[in-house]
Amino acid sequence: MKFHRAIALAMTLYALGACAATKLAPGDVRVLPYYSLDPPTWPDSHRVVGFAQAIADAPDGRPVKLLTIHGMVASKSDFSDEWQANIAKPLGLVADTTRTSVDMFRGYEAQLVFGPAPVGETTPQMTSRLTRTVWREPANGEPKLIVYALLWAPIRDDLKYRFFACFESRSEPTDRGHSEKPWTCPETPAARNTGSRAVINGGLKDSLMVRGFADAVIVNGALGDILRDDLALATCVMAFDTVANQKSLAAAPKMALQTSTMDRYKTQRCKPEELDKDVGLLSSGGNLEYFVLTHSLGSYYFLESQMRAHFLDPDDQLSNIQFQMFDRATVFMFANQISLLSLANLRSYCMPHPVQGTSNPACPNFRLQPVESWKPNGGGAMTDYVAFNDPDDILGFELPPHLADVNLGRYINVTVQNPAFTVPFLFRDPGGVHTSQQNNPAIIDALVNGITVKKPPGS
Structure with missing residues (x-):
């Protein structure tokens, strides 16, 4: 009897955790005050368009495009399959049975160095992978939604396990990255910590530190430049595929996208500067055509890359022209870590104290550049960033107020409660809270049908 009561209690607690509102309440949506638009363009209310309206408004022959980017934990190309399926179900779309994938061809090797010495192999052997899925209207076969899923886990795990986790983690990474390329630790028994470890402590260390x-x-370190290049390459491939698709869709909408132009980038580097003559084909004008859906660390990965593309020197911006696709996009973020990780990217410039008899005193800290060298430029995008945040998510954070001073769009925080095992008032399963957004009906409703935000006070 006691056993049955325990089972019943556990099921009740799980059910409590799984109960979630089906729609967002007005108080759940909070937009950051907006100061930096010139001229101001804030209406009293703003509609964040969802997939349903975007697809309905799309001109003939222009499917809506979605880029998905994973964060921590994910390791396979199907990481966004459940996201896609739960979005497509209320839209009544069906996916093609075949997909197209391409591994990013970088065209270079990178020598890894620590201090004065080269370490390891000349370059990480793993590459990021872009997988394309086409969702169609079943009645007529016309493509309505094209999803590009960027898997960057292979290089992440290659670096992480070679230089850190193989000496700390108790679990072998037997299936990291691409499923056909299993990753195993090198034979370095002398370096591995063999001391006994408490089960909970070991689990926390593996979950939070090794896999977190x-x-x-x-991503935040110098090796992140390789990952940022992979994202630039992936968006470049997506842009060229979009241009080619628009030309083929104009000729035969029902048969288009059966094959892909992505294959050519398996053996050559994608060059964004070659988009210049066709950049007009990336946009249909005022219609919302592009979405981005990110999880966890992927949110910072995308936002930081978009900022770099916008605030480059004008002479370098042609090499990132593909990011124009997202200037009026909607970016939905699950469990983002932007406020935490942006602490590492705060920069400082020197304003030396006046020195008598010196008109332009040097900075006593030779590592800092003078404030006059700071020349902000770029910006001007009108991207909507919508961050879905569960207050109990240990690895998820609110978008910080200082983002409103970066001229890249609107930043909107949305409070949600994701389904997870729950002990009322005491505990909610961190894993479920952090990773179950695709099973939250309020989030799916917002993605599909959109949300309305009010003009924030002080904007």
């Missing part, structure tokens, strides 16, 4: 913040360190 180690990923953030890689």
